[in-house]
Amino acid sequence: MEVFHFGAGSIGRGFIGKILSENSYNVTFIDVNEEIISQLNKDNEYTVETVGANSKTETVKNVCGLLSGDLEGIKRKVPETDLITTAVGANVLEIIAPTVAEIIKFRKNSGITRYINIIACENKLEASTFLKSKVEKYLDENEKEYMETYAGFVNSAVDRLIPPRKIEGKEATYTIVEDFNEWIADETLIKGELTLKGMIKKKDLTPYIERKLFTVNTGHIIAAHMGVYMNYETIDQAVCDEKIRKIIIGAMEESGAVLIKRYGFDKEEHEKYIQKILKRFENKYLGDSTVRVGREPLRKLGVRERLIRPLLGTLEYGLPNENLLTGISYALKYDVPSDRESVELQEMLKTAGVEETLKKVTENSIPDELITIIKSNYEKL
DSSP, X not given: OEEEEEOOSHHIIIIIHHHHHHTTOEEEEEESOHHHHHHHHHHSEEEEEEESTTOEEEEEESEEEEETTOHHHHHHHGGGEEEEEEOSOGGGHHHHHHHHHHHHHHHHHTTOOXXXXXXXXXXXXXXXXXHHHXXXXXXXXXXXXXXXXXXXXXXXXXXXXXXXXXXTTSOTTOEEEESOOEEXXXXXXXXXXXXXXXXXXXXXOHHHHHHHIIIIIHHHHHHHHHHHHTTOSBHHHHHTSHHHHHHHHHHHHHHHHHHHHHHOOXXXXXXXXHHHHHHHHTOTXXXXXXXXXXXXXXXXXXXXXXXXXXXXXXXXXXXXXXXXXXXXXXXXXXXXXXXXXXXXXXXXXXXXXXXXXHHHHTTTOSOXXXXXXXXXXXXXX
């Protein structure tokens, strides 16, 4: 069995690619990184080190790589490939869409009538649906009809902390991961049969996507932005600071109250889930950079993202939101010259001010009275 996996970075290798290999797939990683692709083709395997309570080292086999621009090489593998996954970062989905469209076209022109499932494993709500909308732009009406018949774009929720870092003295493909992972797919969008050990199928994905977004992503981004502001280099250092820890826990409890109201999650079980997330953040062996986790602040302040979406939920249900508002204030303070969105955000704040910046970035979704509180918090920092 063959699979294309777009994205040969740490998440691709340490999480999705590893699961696919363990399910007897031959995994072809597609990426722009020549060093990684060359190493994959040289070794046809790589090492994954799990750090934490259940530390171990494993070898992932049956892998190879193709550069993203090698369309002919990709086409040669299309006839045997009935699954595509991605872990490229949400902003890159639009970039890979033309290649996915070429795969669809080649299958149609080759008369292939087997189903193919395409699963975007990204920190983005309905990422596969988004990818589909971008792929459609490169297809004519007949090709779109073929895609609707034979291609399933399967939304999923993924959760594993994997810092992208090169280990001195190890191959470029050596990957360090935490000892927790969760991959849940929307089974209603699967075409034909697809069962993978390590991937859970659910009929309603939304509660699990929001649970991850409102808890892992919300807590992680607040830890990162507060950590950068308070000069902590790694997430584990940041969460050990009592001030930061209090805000993180408070924000996750506030967002959790929304989940409990909206989906009926058990309060006690969700509190245990929050504590599990905190333990994951405390994993010092990951050495996850606060700057890396905090990057792309404009996207992460979006109305469907990890800070604003739970905040709007607290308004919907009349719930407390003090810590979420504090987290948003620190997001505005994320000032990292190497991050393009950070530079853009700081320029917006300088020229337009806090109120207008928030209104623009959050699509006027936050009431004026809350913007006033965020501004007050921001100015006190």
